[in-house]
Amino acid sequence: MWYYEKKLQYPVKVSQCNPMLAKYLIEQYGGADGELSAALRYLNQRYTIPDKVVGLLNDIGTEEFAHLEMIATMIYKLTKDATPEQLKAAGLGAHFVNHDHALYYHNAAGSPWTATYIQAKGDPIADLYEDVAAEEKARATYQWIIDISDDPYINDSLKFLREREIVHSQRFKEAIEILKEERDRQKIF
Amino acid sequence: MNSSAPMPESYYRLLEKIQAVDFVLVDLTLYLDTHPNDFETIKQFNQLAYESKQLKASFEEQFGPLLQYGGSFSQYPWDWKQAPWPWQV
């Protein structure tokens, strides 16, 4: 089971009401390479991966939920109390008529989240290579959001999240090294 | 706590200390998942886990529980559901 802790993993600050930036950030909330996809992908793959690397998938999957909450916090703060006119001007008019100020699991272009974004092949190497690729794609998405955003506080939090993708990718690569190791050979680190 | 009163400076300061120590614990957890025989790092991990518990005890005394389902004790009345939530501060 899981315990919720009443804190964010990293402080999230927002400098101004900016629904347009929220519209872009939604990509990391309900997009293909977003945090929801990541969390569900890893936690689901846990059941059919060798015991040696279950712990890693479990723990990275859990951290992804902390990242999802950080993204949600950014979106919540960027749009909180924004008027319908402000939302319309930011291209969120269609979102508003369906969801008001609620968050929803879709990408920046409005496509709803789908399980087809993630894979579980049951083959440990195939699954871990997908995970490495997913981390690199998420890293790239953070780069493009940082490039398009001019909010220094948001960018500070996004740089933290981008760095986490790099560390996760490193750990998944190590998991592959562990699984491909020949049994009778000594590991040398 | 009056839900309309902003949180004091000390809340943010202590929270950030906890976020820093807990972050290192997260990063070390992932590292140890692939380096389970690194004795020195396990010592560092246990030391930081202890520090985290100390910081959280002090935080919870001032600002209420961080965990529930029994992870923290409760005041009367039940204080877990008290705002602000992390995304609100």
Place this chain on the structure above:
Amino acid sequence: MHTSYKCYHPYISPFDPCKPIQTKCYSTPPNLYMTFQPTNLRQYDTPYQALCHGTLWPDLFDPYPNVRKEGTS
């Protein structure tokens, strides 16, 4: 020590309507060069510094954005 991005010069046609970017670059973060993290890598001095960098180990830190975005145009 490796560099955290690589650049190349794409072909530019006289019929490209947007102002051409002469040099294009892409990230090559440090995880690409570290097969299995060695033990006893240097750590940041304080937990707060680690939090700010998003990692405990300077060898895994990759700054962004870097100079690449400016490039030479």
